[in-house]
Amino acid sequence: MSEFSYRRVGMIGSGRVARAMGRALAPHSACPLLFWGRDRERTRHAADGVEGHVATHEADLVRSCDLIILAIADDAIAPVALSLAKTPLPSPPPLIVHVSGASGVAPLEPLRAAGALTAAIHPAMTFTGDPAAEVARMQGAAFAITGSSSVAMAQAQALVALLGGVSEVVEEEQRALYHAALSHAANHMVTLIAGAGQALSAAGIGDPAGLLAPLVRATLDNTLAMGFDALSGPLLRGDARTIRQHLLAFDRDCPRLLPAYRAMAKATLEELDRGGERPSSPAMRALLD
Numbered sequence: 001m002s003e004f005s006y007r008r009v010g011m012i013g014s015g016r017v018a019r020a021m022g023r024a025l026a027p028h029s030a031c032p033l034l035f036w037g038r039d040r041e042r043t044r045h046a047a048d049g050v051e052g053h054v055a056t057h058e059a060d061l062v063r064s065c066d067l068i069i070l071a072i073a074d075d076a077i078a079p080v081a082l083s084l085a086k087t088p089l090p091s092p093p094p095l096i097v098h099v100s101g102a103s104g105v106a107p108l109e110p111l112r113a114a115g116a117l118t119a120a121i122h123p124a125m126t127f128t129g130d131p132a133a134e135v136a137r138m139q140g141a142a143f144a145i146t147g148s149s150s151v152a153m154a155q156a157q158a159l160v161a162l163l164g165g166v167s168e169v170v171e172e173e174q175r176a177l178y179h180a181a182l183s184h185a186a187n188h189m190v191t192l193i194a195g196a197g198q199a200l201s202a203a204g205i206g207d208p209a210g211l212l213a214p215l216v217r218a219t220l221d222n223t224l225a226m227g228f229d230a231l232s233g234p235l236l237r238g239d240a241r242t243i244r245q246h247l248l249a250f251d252r253d254c255p256r257l258l259p260a261y262r263a264m265a266k267a268t269l270e271e272l273d274r275g276g277e278r279p280s281s282p283a284m285r286a287l288l289d
Contacts, residue, residue: 004029005029005162006025006028006030008029008030008033010035010055010061010067010069011036011069012061012069012071013046014037014039015072016131016134017123018035018046018071019046019049019129020127020134020135022046022052024135029067032051033047034064036058059086063087065094066095067094067096067159071099074100074102077100081108081110084110093115095119095155095156096111096117098121101182102179104120104171104172104175105120105146108148117151117155119156120146121160122143123138138163139165140166142165142166146171153169192264193212195254195257196212197209199257231268235269238281240281240283240284244287266285
């Protein structure tokens with residue numbers, strides 16, 4: 001049996017995810033990785049990072065690769081899949097996957113119809129442009145997998161295992177909800193913490209990040225372990241006077257943060273009410289409306 005998992009890996013894309021995936025898969029490809037992208041200079045840079053080659057046309061990947069990764073923008077997946085499907089597939093057909101979180105296998109339908117094994121594998125992690133660090137972070141990371149068939153699913157799971165990740169199966173109709181949950185947690189956390197830092201600066205704190213770091217990290221750890229039971233603070237205590245002071249302070253010094261504070265406070269009260277153990281008072285709800 002060959003020591004390599006794939007005859008040749010093809011990479012469509014040249015951004016952060018493509019470079020990280022290329023670095024992770026280069027040791028498992030018998031032939032140098034083959035890259036293709038619309039920006040030739042960036043594609044050359046990505047290929048050079050793993051001693052790969054640059055294809056002259058996307059059809060070259062279909063003809064010579066048994067694994068093709070689409071690491072491109074969400075909106076580009078369907079048009080690229082349609083273009084790739086115009087090239088006759090070899091036998092046995094390649095595994096063709098994209099790494100978008102928002103989409104399942106539907107954008108790859110032309111390739112599936114042509115005979116390819118298709119899947120979506122989304123690493124639930126951030127990519128910042130440091131391929132070596134990102135390859136390390138793939139070890140133990142969750143990958144959301146959606147396959148077009150049981151065979152495609154099995155091959156996608158084998159690919160994730162090769163990357164050191166853990167497979168989490170997400171059904172096609174649940175991909176949007178899955179991705180919305182990740183975006184709600186990660187993207188909105190940035191907005192939330194940045195806003196808190198701005199308010200601390202307005203309050204005269206010289207190092208807002210240093211002050212917030214222990215509190216935010218402990219809150220994150222507690223929430224991951226305990227869920228909503230990790231909640232503490234004036235909303236849980238029903239301290240309307242403190243909340244009123246918060247609203248007045250934001251209105252006076254950081255009015256742009258006031259809508260987000262109100263929205264998150266109301267969402268917290270609604271969750272408390274659903275729990276039923278300590279329902280919010282009408283006065284507290286009126287204060288936030």
